[in-house]
Amino acid sequence: MLVRGIRLGEVEGVLLDADAPRILGFDVLCGDGANRFLPYSTARPNGNGIEIDSALTLLDARELEFYRERGRPLARVPELADALVELGGALVVPGTARC
Numbered sequence: 001m002l003v004r005g006i007r008l009g010e011v012e013g014v015l016l017d018a019d020a021p022r023i024l025g026f027d028v029l030c031g032d033g034a035n036r037f038l039p040y041s042t043a044r045p046n047g048n049g050i051e052i053d054s055a056l057t058l059l060d061a062r063e064l065e066f067y068r069e070r071g072r073p074l075a076r077v078p079e080l081a082d083a084l085v086e087l088g089g090a091l092v093v094p095g096t097a098r099c
Contacts, residue, residue: 001028001038001050008055009036014074015067016091021080023089024071026050027064037064040089 001009009030015037017024025039042057043050052058074080083091 001026001043001052002048003052003055007031007049008052008058011038011050015071016074016077016080018070018072021077021083021091021093023074023085023091024067027068027073028058030058034061035064036060037067045085 001007001011009028011026012029012035013027015024015027016022023040025037026043028036028038030036036058037060038050038052038058042052044052080091080093083093086092
């Protein structure tokens with residue numbers, strides 16, 4: 001994860017909405033050893049990782065726990081392994097119908 005080309009941390013996990021195939025945000029291990037939550041709406045994925053405008057968009061451990069408890073990790077949803085990410089974070093598996 002980068003801010004103006006400076007690496008702040010590494011994404012350790014992707015957190016999904018508990019009820020819909022949609023990305024809520026990312027579990028990020030920061031350079032200080034703390035995990036923080038990065039809301040999907042503040043992230044700009046690109047070929048080099050994820051860019052953000054400010055380190056202030058990273059939420060502290062309390063908020064990360066909130067999303068961990070109410071969401072689900074992408075790693076535990078194997079049917080979404082090949083999903084494409086649409087604008088807004090919706091996940092769509094290629095070849096499936098959308099309603």
